[in-house]
Amino acid sequence: MKCLTYAESEAWFAAIGVTIGNHRVISFPQRATKRRSIFLPNLELDEIELASLSTQLVDWLPNACERMLWLSHWETSPPDQTILFETIRRGCQESRRIIDAPGHLFQSSPYDRKDYDTRTTLDHEENALMWGLLLLMIVLNWNGYLVTPSTDCIALGDNSLAISSMDDAKIAEAYDITDRFNLKFREQSA
Secondary structure (H helix, E strand, O other): OEEEOHHHHHHHHHOOOOEEOHHHOEEOOHHHOOOEEEEOOOOOOOHHHHHHHHHHHHHHOOOOOOEEEEEEEOOOOOOHHHHHHHHHHHOOOOOOOHHHOOEEEEOOOOOOOOOHHHOOHHHHHHHHHHHHHHHHHHHHOOEEEEEOOOOOEEEEEOOEEEEEEOOHHHHHHHHHHHHHOOOOOEEEEO
16 A cells, blocks of 8 residues: 555546545546446444455455545544554555545556455455455545546445446446345435
């Protein structure tokens, strides 16, 4: 994981046509307006199901490309949650505070998503760190996005989760995830 400043994150997003707007909310390019979203409101899962959901969401993302975890809103009071998040970042040699580097860029090699053993050590480490941060964001009710260059996206906010893709096969995978966890959803254009 490499943490990026606002300007560095803005440049990464600009390369795929995504912009950062007010309150660090991201907007997708016009070509992505036909995206399909599945919203999973009010995630009421126990801690084991929540950890499994986070893992499956990270595995849902395409591999063989960079993946950006962008924080758009986080709490600083009580300070414990921010301290925990920043302590995890320090384990990756990142000493800056979240406000100074709110982007988290993860690498991924091409691997068979269904064959866990084809992943490199770096893939395992990056995915584990990504699902751990995603899990913390869900538990702490922070807002943010996991985005790939194809603009596949997982968005967190207001006790909800939105999974978006322009690829019908990816949406079918998302439906499978919702079925596994018996989650309510509704489909809507982004």
